[in-house]
Amino acid sequence: MWMNEHRAGPVRSAAAREAILDATARLFHTVGYENLTIEGVAREAGVGKQTIYRWWRSRGALIAECLTDGRLFPLEFDVPDTGDVLADVESWLDVILSVLEAPNGTALMRSLLAAAAEDRAVGDHLGASLGVNRFLAERLSVAVRDGQLAADAPVDQLGDAILGAIIFSSLGSDTAATAQGARDLVRYLLRPA
Amino acid sequence: MWMNEHRAGPVRSAAAREAILDATARLFHTVGYENLTIEGVAREAGVGKQTIYRWWRSRGALIAECLTDGRLFPLEFDVPDTGDVLADVESWLDVILSVLEAPNGTALMRSLLAAAAEDRAVGDHLGASLGVNRFLAERLSVAVRDGQLAADAPVDQLGDAILGAIIFSSLGSDTAATAQGARDLVRYLLRPA
Amino acid sequence: MWMNEHRAGPVRSAAAREAILDATARLFHTVGYENLTIEGVAREAGVGKQTIYRWWRSRGALIAECLTDGRLFPLEFDVPDTGDVLADVESWLDVILSVLEAPNGTALMRSLLAAAAEDRAVGDHLGASLGVNRFLAERLSVAVRDGQLAADAPVDQLGDAILGAIIFSSLGSDTAATAQGARDLVRYLLRPA
């Protein structure tokens, strides 16, 4: 990675930060989490190793920041509220599954999971990044208010369950089965009462 | 790990196999998956590195065999069928949560997940080991037959969802929230129609 | 090292110069030449690295200036001329050997030599600082004039030889042998004809 303008100094270099996060995201997709090394990032970013260690305490912190910056998912998980829970959640699901069904999508998911399992900071931000908290649980709450879902439905847990099923399933089975299973699950959980 | 009788010869040494798997399981609990090294296992088991590489192709294969042998979970996940799905699944859930709520239980879960994410072989066996396939899906099928669950309930996916919710939740939140959330989820999903 | 009054400005700061040379000399004695770093000096002197690089081109230049300023040898190598060459040179020798026989004296000598070997500027000033040129050769010249030494005696070379013997010997042997050997050598070289 080339840095055209070398701006060194006692204040943090924005160019270096950008190059590092960029290289991290690129390598995360290319070689996966377990083969992503700090030295590799430094090499790819055209940056000294110490510049990475100065601002991030670990490989996980690097991934976590890429996650929050949306550098690993160039997608928009927010989906409009049409009044129909099932349809809305299925829309959201389509977006999630499009990531999974993309080339190397399964590998990407496994890498994300490996990162989340090894580093608490990554785990903390993973759910948020995938839009569970931001969208899914909120949409289900509305559905409860609208009477489309039982009043005692544990909306947070249902969100975890849907995404958890996808993740767990993608650890073992093939992608197709995972995707179909997720659709069946959502259809069952959000069927009209 | 000490091997009192060193028996070299043209057939596989059962003592070495035992010592290696034993050391692997011990180190998995002690230092976690990410700090578990082949050299460390060899040292702990009092075994040459080559003896490990001869019989297992990777760190993941070692973990996978420990999983299947029940060396990482000294528990019994099978629970008797009392005729009440909710009660039975809650019994299974208690067993699962007792692992999670044990000292270092969360760390153990994260390590397992890291191993599963990095190695397909581990991922393939993880569900089975936790009793999803063996018990949960089967019990839910019986519930469908008994009319306790809707006829179109996707039992495999419900199993994935329950375990997935636990796993996903344990990546970020604290243990207590995970456990309570899992109980709420199960109670909601299996509530009498 | 603390600088109570920080005076920055368009002229060279005498306080900074002093603090830097002081810190260099202190560290030279403390950690030796090979562990003396520019960063260490800056830290110890409470000075920015650039202030060092602005005025000295290298680590060696720093040492050389300490040498010329007499900051590494707080000693007086000049010895009065009593008319007896042997006695006078033995007096000078006592001063030199008192440095060598002091605690860490050998280490100091090795550090000096390391500095001189790595940096020409240091080497150039080492002889002068130890008083070979300033005193020894001159005193021997007088002895030639007085007839105490052969007319064709190469006085510069004899000075080099005496100091060289000490230095060379202190590289390998123990201090005691070096000191006694030096005394024997001087007694032999300057014995009455």
Next chain:
Amino acid sequence: MWMNEHRAGPVRSAAAREAILDATARLFHTVGYENLTIEGVAREAGVGKQTIYRWWRSRGALIAECLTDGRLFPLEFDVPDTGDVLADVESWLDVILSVLEAPNGTALMRSLLAAAAEDRAVGDHLGASLGVNRFLAERLSVAVRDGQLAADAPVDQLGDAILGAIIFSSLGSDTAATAQGARDLVRYLLRPA
């Protein structure tokens, strides 16, 4: 450096040892002691760093072994005894000076001295390698027995003095002056009584 036959195993690889010492000697002449790094040696020798650290505790130990193996001085310092001390020592001196007067000879001498000053092991072997102990002192002893030198002449110290004068002089002056000075010194010290 290529190693044609890769002979790994639980016994020390002679090929690796050879390649390492060879690379060390080559780099010592090429880049000098202060720019000689372990990584550089490993790279040049086509060897893992650990293989160096396994067998030598430091950069100095590497140099010391090269010294004793005669890899830094491909010369023969022994000179026949013709019965004439002066002539014999001048022959020895010619050999020494030919090293010094060779291209980069001064740099080589400075590097040797830097190595000796920083590492005791190197210093211990330096004198022996240059033939002071092996040849010079012994030849002077014979001269004492033959009556060519005073009976009380401290032969060891005279040896140190001659070599020390060369070394010390080569730290500051130019090569020509050093060489001529050494010849004058020897002629003076060993002049017929």
Next chain:
DNA sequence: TCCTAATCGAGACGGTACGTCTTGTCTTGTT
């Protein structure tokens, strides 16, 4: 009974990456 062949513990090998340290240059804001 000997011989062949596979296994064992041990550990050296060429490598890669770790996280730390220092180099010499550059920049910022202060005096």
Next chain:
DNA sequence: AACAAGACAAGACGTACCGTCTCGATTAGGA
């Protein structure tokens, strides 16, 4: 313009493991 502070690219440090290999000892089963 000089200063203290310190970020920057570069690269060496010494350590830990990787997966492959060699070694000499050990032990089974076929000749």
